[in-house]
Amino acid sequence: MLPTASSAPGQPETAGDRDGRLGVRLADVGVVYDTKDGDSVEAVRSASGHIADGRFVSLIGPSGCGKSTLLDVVGGLLAPRSGTVTIDGEPVTGPRRDTAMVFQEDSTLHWRTVLSNVAFGLEIAGVGRKQREAAAGDIVALVGLTGFEHRHPRELSGGMKQRVAIARALVADPRILLMDEPFGALDQQTRMFMGRELLRVWDETRKSVVFVTHDIQEAVYLSDEVWVMSARPSEFTAKVVVDLDRPRGPGTMSSRRFHDLTSQVWEVLRVESEKALDAQRELEP
Amino acid sequence: MTTTETAVAAADTAPRDTRQPRRRRPWQLPAARLAVPLLALLAWQLIDPVTDLVPAPADTIRELYSGFVDGWIYEGLRATASAVGTGFVLGTVVAFPLGYLMGSSKTLTAIFEPLVAGTFAVPRVILYPILLAVFGVGLEAESAMVAISAFFPILMSTAAAVRNVSPSLLKLGRSLSARPLQIARKIVIPDAAPSIMVGIRIGFSIAFIAAIIAELFAAKDGLGLLISQSYAVLDLPRMYAVVLLVMLAAFAGNLLLWWAERRLRKA
Amino acid sequence: MSGSAVTATARAPSRRRPPPVATVRWGLVIGSVLLLEAAARIGMIDPLIMPPPSTMVVRLGEIVAGGGFLTDLTTTAAAVLSAFGLGAVGGLLIGILFWRLPFVGATFEPYLVSLYSMPTLVFYPILLALLGLGPAPIIVIATTMAMIPVALNTMVGLNSISPTLPKLARSLNCSRTQTYLKVLAPAATPLVVPGLVLGFIYAMIGVIAMEFILASEGLGFRIGYTYRAFEMQDMYAYIVFVFVIAVAANVALNAIERRVRRDME
Numbered sequence: 001m002l003p004t005a006s007s008a009p010g011q012p013e014t015a016g017d018r019d020g021r022l023g024v025r026l027a028d029v030g031v032v033y034d035t036k037d038g039d040s041v042e043a044v045r046s047a048s049g050h051i052a053d054g055r056f057v058s059l060i061g062p063s064g065c066g067k068s069t070l071l072d073v074v075g076g077l078l079a080p081r082s083g084t085v086t087i088d089g090e091p092v093t094g095p096r097r098d099t100a101m102v103f104q105e106d107s108t109l110h111w112r113t114v115l116s117n118v119a120f121g122l123e124i125a126g127v128g129r130k131q132r133e134a135a136a137g138d139i140v141a142l143v144g145l146t147g148f149e150h151r152h153p154r155e156l157s158g159g160m161k162q163r164v165a166i167a168r169a170l171v172a173d174p175r176i177l178l179m180d181e182p183f184g185a186l187d188q189q190t191r192m193f194m195g196r197e198l199l200r201v202w203d204e205t206r207k208s209v210v211f212v213t214h215d216i217q218e219a220v221y222l223s224d225e226v227w228v229m230s231a232r233p234s235e236f237t238a239k240v241v242v243d244l245d246r247p248r249g250p251g252t253m254s255s256r257r258f259h260d261l262t263s264q265v266w267e268v269l270r271v272e273s274e275k276a277l278d279a280q281r282e283l284e285p
Numbered sequence: 286m287t288t289t290e291t292a293v294a295a296a297d298t299a300p301r302d303t304r305q306p307r308r309r310r311p312w313q314l315p316a317a318r319l320a321v322p323l324l325a326l327l328a329w330q331l332i333d334p335v336t337d338l339v340p341a342p343a344d345t346i347r348e349l350y351s352g353f354v355d356g357w358i359y360e361g362l363r364a365t366a367s368a369v370g371t372g373f374v375l376g377t378v379v380a381f382p383l384g385y386l387m388g389s390s391k392t393l394t395a396i397f398e399p400l401v402a403g404t405f406a407v408p409r410v411i412l413y414p415i416l417l418a419v420f421g422v423g424l425e426a427e428s429a430m431v432a433i434s435a436f437f438p439i440l441m442s443t444a445a446a447v448r449n450v451s452p453s454l455l456k457l458g459r460s461l462s463a464r465p466l467q468i469a470r471k472i473v474i475p476d477a478a479p480s481i482m483v484g485i486r487i488g489f490s491i492a493f494i495a496a497i498i499a500e501l502f503a504a505k506d507g508l509g510l511l512i513s514q515s516y517a518v519l520d521l522p523r524m525y526a527v528v529l530l531v532m533l534a535a536f537a538g539n540l541l542l543w544w545a546e547r548r549l550r551k552a
Numbered sequence: 553m554s555g556s557a558v559t560a561t562a563r564a565p566s567r568r569r570p571p572p573v574a575t576v577r578w579g580l581v582i583g584s585v586l587l588l589e590a591a592a593r594i595g596m597i598d599p600l601i602m603p604p605p606s607t608m609v610v611r612l613g614e615i616v617a618g619g620g621f622l623t624d625l626t627t628t629a630a631a632v633l634s635a636f637g638l639g640a641v642g643g644l645l646i647g648i649l650f651w652r653l654p655f656v657g658a659t660f661e662p663y664l665v666s667l668y669s670m671p672t673l674v675f676y677p678i679l680l681a682l683l684g685l686g687p688a689p690i691i692v693i694a695t696t697m698a699m700i701p702v703a704l705n706t707m708v709g710l711n712s713i714s715p716t717l718p719k720l721a722r723s724l725n726c727s728r729t730q731t732y733l734k735v736l737a738p739a740a741t742p743l744v745v746p747g748l749v750l751g752f753i754y755a756m757i758g759v760i761a762m763e764f765i766l767a768s769e770g771l772g773f774r775i776g777y778t779y780r781a782f783e784m785q786d787m788y789a790y791i792v793f794v795f796v797i798a799v800a801a802n803v804a805l806n807a808i809e810r811r812v813r814r815d816m817e
């Protein structure tokens with residue numbers, strides 16, 4: 001393990017949680033997939049970390065390093081082979097109502113309208129139609145889809161579908177939001193715009209967020225911390241604390257500090273990618 | 286069957302030839318398509334004077350009309366319709382849950398799929414004498430024949446459709462702590478519906494064909510029996526009238542199911 | 553698919569290995585046959601409805617050994633092969649034609665697709681009248697059934713060739729024949745072969761079904777004939793034979809198809 005690229009003296013923990021019991025805690029999480037042909041793939045070797053209540057943490061790392069896998073583990077969809085995940089001190093044994101996920105792949109239900117897609121989680125939870133549609137309507141406005149409530153996913157752009165997925169995650173007002181490359185399919189401009197929108201929502205609600213991305217600037221711009229993962233089998237190689245002021249805006253990205261932090265992340269990531277490439281070369285004859 | 290289904294579906298999106306297509310006006314294709322049955326009708330009309338074996342289209346249609354006015358067609362029509370209806374509903378009701386079960390379990394698929402797929406090439410009609418031995422000639426045997434014929438395509442397409450439900454949607458369901466029944470009703474069935482409908486449509490056409498074959502072989506009643514009876518007494522206009530009705534009925538049934546499939550695919 | 557909290561995908565595999573699926577599958581098949589055997593032997597099934605499976609097999613052996621069987625078998629096989637041969641050639645030609653002339657293809661495609669689902673066999677009295685009681689009407693109907701999947705798959709296969717391939721051929725100065733044989737045909741093969749497989753299966757189904765209702769020879773006819781003559785043991789013997797042949801043909805064809813697809817893709 002490399003030393004933490006930037007130590008975090010006096011990071012602002014949520015008041016009343018000085019021992020750090022609240023939030024998501026990963027302790028030596030390891031995940032091994034059994035493949036169909038009897039082989040096994042060690043996706044994550046040993047991941048440890050603490051996402052304090054209300055913090056925005058980004059995961060970044062080479063493709064295939066196990067980011068989605070880790071989110072599945074935190075979301076209670078996948079049991080780790082070793083180690084534990086706790087939320088507020090309780091071990092995660094399955095999906096929780098106070099955790100919401102935005103998946104990497106499109107997960108809109110194509111036979112439902114935007115509104116009923118957004119309300120889907122509440123419907124599953126047994127909330128009555130009037131109530132859930134009212135709640136969904138508010139969130140639809142929040143993500144800027146007003147006017148599209150009764151459209152079907154096929155009538156939406158990729159970015160709008162992503163917003164539907166984000167709205168669906170937000171509608172039940174979860175405490176923990178797990179987002180897997182939610183802006184992956186978007187062009188640069190829309191990405192920036194969506195990032196700002198996400199921050200606006202987050203500023204109002206202060207949920208804990210785990211945000212997977214491949215975009216270093218996006219990670220630094222949005223997060224309190226950027227966790228860099230090594231190539232598979234992965235662990236966290238560095239955790240960069242982003243001490244940029246909030247609320248962030250267009251000025252943030254032109255600041256000196258922003259530039260320093262992105263190059264710091266980039267440096268760790270570059271070393272990792274080279275290691276991954278070297279490992280591949282050794283395998284070749 | 287599935288191969289061609291996918292192939293046909295692929296035809297819509299497949300890139301065409303590189304040669305510059307000749308420019309056509311939008312009405313030309315529908316017009317050409319419409320011309321096909323008209324030309325067939327014309328050919329039929331032209332053949333009529335050449336041979337005694339083919340009555341003129343007008344005579345055939347007049348005979349069919351008389352079937353409805355004088356009522357000689359109703360008994361056979363009712364028999365065929367009820368055998369197809371009963372058998373088709375029975376086959377679907379049994380095939381759908383079994384297909385769902387099969388599609389949701391890798392183990393069940395691994396056990397049963399090769400068996401079901403292996404019998405794909407077996408002509409189902411060879412089982413008809415067995416059904417006749419069990420039920421005797423009549424509605425039961427024919428309905429059973431229809432049910433068996435419809436069963437396999439519906440089973441296979443339901444299993445495949447359920448198996449192909451997008452994993453990310455299932456993941457969503459689990460992350461929301463949906464109960465199995467909720468996952469079935471709100472995710473799997475709506476997502477799989479259009480493909481299941483394809484199986485139901487194919488099942489219907491195979492079942493209809495099976496019913497006609499069964500009636501041609503042994504029946505108390507039905508359109509197939511009307512065909513073989515009128516052939517036996519060489520009442521050709523009547524025979525052609527019933528053949529025409531059978532074709533129209535098959536076409537209408539297919540069109541209806543195809544329309545339902547399109548609706549599902551859109552919604 | 554399960555709604556359970558956490559999937560076991562990444563859990564340690566359970567030590568107790570379940571029996572392999574193939575064992576379970578064949579166990580079920582053999583078990584059902586044995587069950588039928590027992591039920592028929594102890595009289596739970598009326599022998600007039602179904603004899604024990606072992607009797608069927610024994611009877612089949614006697615039939616095969618006796619005269620006549622070979623005539624039926626060759627009649628059916630000849631009809632299937634002719635229908636398949638004619639259907640395959642016709643289907644390939646139609647498919648190529650529809651591809652070369654897309655407008656014609658687009659015009660006829662919906663009719664070809666719906667012909668699939670039509671009971672075309674009701675035309676048999678007409679064919680019977682025109683061609684007489686012999687193998688001809690059966691072969692005509694089975695040929696139509698075999699031709700449709702071949703034609704549709706050929707057309708789709710050719711249409712789905714990436715437009716870069718003909719361009720490539722032209723850039724390499726391929727002759728017309730070379731373009732067809734070395735570029736287009738191999739590129740379309742992965743879809744044409746399944747069409748041919750379906751065509752064969754449909755030829756088989758078509759011939760047997762038509763024999764069942766209108767022939768005076770052939771395996772399909774024999775099933776119907778023994779039923780009418782109330783020779784239940786013979787009837788079951790023939791049904792078992794057709795069943796086994798059809799399954800074997802299907803398995804063999806699928807193996808060929810997989811082979812070709814693996815080599816081509």
Ligand SMILES: Nc1ncnc2c1ncn2[C@@H]1O[C@H](COP(=O)(O)OP(=O)(O)OP(=O)(O)O)[C@@H](O)[C@H]1O
Nearest residue numbers: 033035041043062063064065066067068069070232
């Ligand atoms: N169901 C599975 N079965 C077997 N192996 C899997 C499975 N899911 C993921 N893997 C493997 O685990 C590793 C990590 O996958 P994961 O999807 O978590 O990567 P990721 O970091 O999200 O990649 P990306 O950035 O491309 O989304 C990969 O090597 C992948 O091949």
Ligand SMILES: [Mg+2]
Nearest residue numbers: 067068069104
């Ligand atoms: Mg991922």
